[in-house]
Each structure stands twice: as C-alpha cells, then as structure tokens.
Amino acid sequence: MSICPWYRYRDGFCTSPSLETPTPDVVNKVVCLGGREVYTRCRYYREVRVIRGEGYEEFGKPFLMVHGLDKPPEIPCEFAKIFKLEQGRYVAGCAILKRFLGVHEVELCESYWERCPYRKLGLKLVAEI
Numbered sequence: 001m002s003i004c005p006w007y008r009y010r011d012g013f014c015t016s017p018s019l020e021t022p023t024p025d026v027v028n029k030v031v032c033l034g035g036r037e038v039y040t041r042c043r044y045y046r047e048v049r050v051i052r053g054e055g056y057e058e059f060g061k062p063f064l065m066v067h068g069l070d071k072p073p074e075i076p077c078e079f080a081k082i083f084k085l086e087q088g089r090y091v092a093g094c095a096i097l098k099r100f101l102g103v104h105e106v107e108l109c110e111s112y113w114e115r116c117p118y119r120k121l122g123l124k125l126v127a128e129i
Ligand code: SF4
Pocket: 004, 005, 006, 007, 008, 013, 014, 015, 016, 026, 027, 028, 031, 032, 039, 042, 043, 044, 045, 046
C-alpha cells in the first residue's frame, strides 16, 4: 500500500504545495496512507514532483554528487519518494530513513526492496496505525 508523497512521517504533517504551510489538520491517515487509488482523490493532492526549494525538507538537503540520478529510479517500495530536480536530475528519498538515498543505495532499493529491513519496519508501523 503506497503512501501519499506529501505525507511527512516525522510529524504527521501534510506538506502538499496546495497548502500555505504544512499542517496536520488536513491529514486523514485512512486517506494519506490508503494507497495511490485513495490519496490521489484527496483535494490537497498534487502530482508535483519538481523540487523548488520546498517539499523535500523531511529528507534534508540533496547533494548531486551523492544523490543525483540521471533517470527516475524504479523503486517499487512504497516508502521511496522520487523527486525531479530543476536541474533535470532525480533524487530518491526513503520515508523510513528520513533522508535521501545515495546512488548505490538506490540500486539496492530497486533490486532488493522486498528484503529491506527498513521497509519491514515501515509496514509494521503502518499496520499499527
Ligand atoms: S492525502 Fe491529502 S492530506 Fe494526506 S498527505 Fe496527501 S495531500 Fe496531504
């Protein structure tokens, strides 16, 4: 079950660009954590993936030398969030680790996501909500 890319794990805020400021007030976990079919119908949901200085603060600052990807990675994990940078490159963040993934980590997430211990932890946390 995938999670809305605008949902911020750290504090349960919605960080949708349709809001003036991030807030937990509009969050409904049944919707936000309910899978793409459900969260894309939320009135605050936006498909925006291009980073313009906002929207990825939960992961810290990306460094192109470490995190920059030439094409969007194919990570089936529901906790991976992919962003397109204004420079035309891509970065991937992990909502469980709360940081951007290095290039080699991205390769591991693409191939071995089902075995990832952080994903198992994340699925357990979601199930407890
Ligand atoms: S589903 Fe809606 S309220 Fe929830 S995080 Fe996404 S945009 Fe925000």
